[in-house]
Every structure is written in structure tokens, then in C-alpha cells.
Amino acid sequence: MMSRWALSWIVAVLMLSGCGKEEGTREQMVDLATVAVEDPAKQLVSLSEAIERSKRDGSLYARRAMVLLRQDELDKALSDVNEAIRLSKEPANFFVKAQVLYLMGRREEALPLALQAERNSFESSSLYVLLTELYLDRGEYTKAARFAKQALELSPDDPHAVYYKGRVSEVTGDTTVAIRLYQQALEFKPDFAETHRSLAGLYLAQQDLAQARKHTEHGLRLKPEDPQLWHYKGMLQMQSARKDSALVSFEKALAISDTMQAAHFQLAQLRQGLGENELVLQHLEKAPRYSKELKYLSVRASSLERLGENLAALRTYERMLAMEPKHTYARQSVARLRYRLERPRPQLDSMAIRQRGF
8 A cells, every 4th residue: 555655745736717717827736845855856766766676566656656746747647657557456546647637637537536546445635625626627516515625624734625625615605714714724824825816816806905916916926927816916907007017917927828818808908998909809819708798899899890890890789789788889889880881882973084084
């Protein structure tokens, strides 16, 4: 059986999505500072030498897979953990493989393996945290809540277990409890960047700009390449009417993760104010999540009209009116564009034609 020491090396970096989060944000499940006690390169050499001497020892492959996982060498880690499972059906091996697959974006494959480890009586707060995240990702909040509770019961002082309990509270609408749990997680681990990010998002939504700014800046000091934190910084700058600074922050967020739809949507609005209509449409194309919002349609229609795409602009204004029949600006724009498109073309004056010799 794999030792607890070996299991302590398991590091999972999870992608966040959903409410208050965006693509490209990454998250740790355990504290690297508590496990980085030996040079990974030396570990890999030692484990490889041990495997050469004992190729039938599945635990060696599993331990090397965990080191490779920490090094973000996922293909090699997957190869090793597959060999570990072939040699030994220890539940912990299925947990390691679940983490590797999750990090590779193969979430549907990760879930049954994590459940297999759990059903075979493998107990680990990191396993329960992984299951919490997997079920949150699927929108199955009751199951996520059950595993978050198990993680916290097993490790009540683990900041990651506390944090994920907060995540469940947040997505199920109990923001008061979520904030309390996030603050508790910070008491255990003040440099927990993901918790600062979550608090920044909640405080921003509540218009508590001082607290939002505090946690955004703290989070960025800890994790300067976090796109969601850069997005929050941009939103705070917008609140202070610092549009030029906000534009830089949103661009920074997209430089890190070009799939952040919220940043694309904000940039579309800022670019419209600068008259950069083609860029506006490019950003809107990358923010389909907002395509049913009146603001999205208004920005799109206006940019299309400015580019001379009158028919497309008309159809967009008509969509606005279908959503909000009393929208005065949309009604006026529809009338204006219909007149422009339907009016007869001016005829050349017959006298002018004769003078030109026709």
C-alpha cells in the first residue's frame, strides 16, 4: 500500500468555471510549500533507478507519476500511473490517475476513477476536494456539497477543504456563508491566492469596492498571471472611471487567457467608445455568453451601423425590440434604418443628363 508520505506529494491544479470564474484560472488543491521538501529532479533520478531494479513494483511508478504531476509533465505521469494500475489495483492509484486526467481536460474520464478510489475506501481530503470540484463542474451541487462536507470533516484545518465548502455555498447562493468560509480559509493560509480571488469577486458583486480592491491586489501579488484577477482589476478601474487603465487590465487578462468572455465583452464596450468598430465586433464574437443581453446587442448594432452594415444592424436592433418592446433607442434605430434601406434611390436630373451629352 502506498504510504501517507507518498500520497502527500499529490498536487492537483484545477480549472475554475462557472459563476464568478472564467476560463484559464488555475487552482491548487494542496499546499506546495508543505510538500516541496526534496528536489524533484533528484527524486525522478532516484525513482527511475529504483524502477530499473524492481520493474514489478507498482508503488514506484505511482510515486514517480506524482512527481511528474508536480512538474506538469502530464503525459509521462499518465503513462506511469497506468503502469502502476496494471501492477497494483491500489485505490490511491486511481485517485492519482483521476487527477492527471482532470488536468488534461478529460474530466468525464476523471470522475469514475475518483469515485472508484472513494468506493474502495480510500480516504483523503484531496480526493473529496477533487470530487467536489468535478461535481461543481457538472452542476451537481448536492453531490458536490456531500464531498465538500466529507473533506472538511476529515481535515477541518485544511484551507483547501474550507475553501471548497465555501465554493459550494457560493454557487448555491449563500454568499454570506461563502464569505465566512473564505475568510476562515485565509486564517489558515493567508497567501491562498484563489481565496483572495473568490472574495474579490463576491465583494465586487456587492459593490464593496474597498474590500474587492484589497483582495484583488493581494491576489495579484501572489499570482500575477491570474486572468480572473486582472479582470476584476479592470472592473474596479471602470468603477473609478479609469477607462484607459481598465483597457490595459482587460488586455492583460486576455493575454493570459484569450477565452475569457467577460474580458472580451468589457473590451468591446471600451473599444466602441474609441470608435474601433471592427475590434468591437471581434471581441463580441468571442463573448457569446452575453449575446442575449441588451447591452451586447446595442453595442453590436451600433458598430455594425457605423461600418455601413445596415441590414445586419437593423436585424440586431429588431432583436432588441423583441426582448424589450419599450426600448426607445432600438425603436428609433429600427425606424431610421428601415427608411434608409427602403427609400428610393435619387434619380439623376434629366437636364443634368442632357448637359452631359447623354
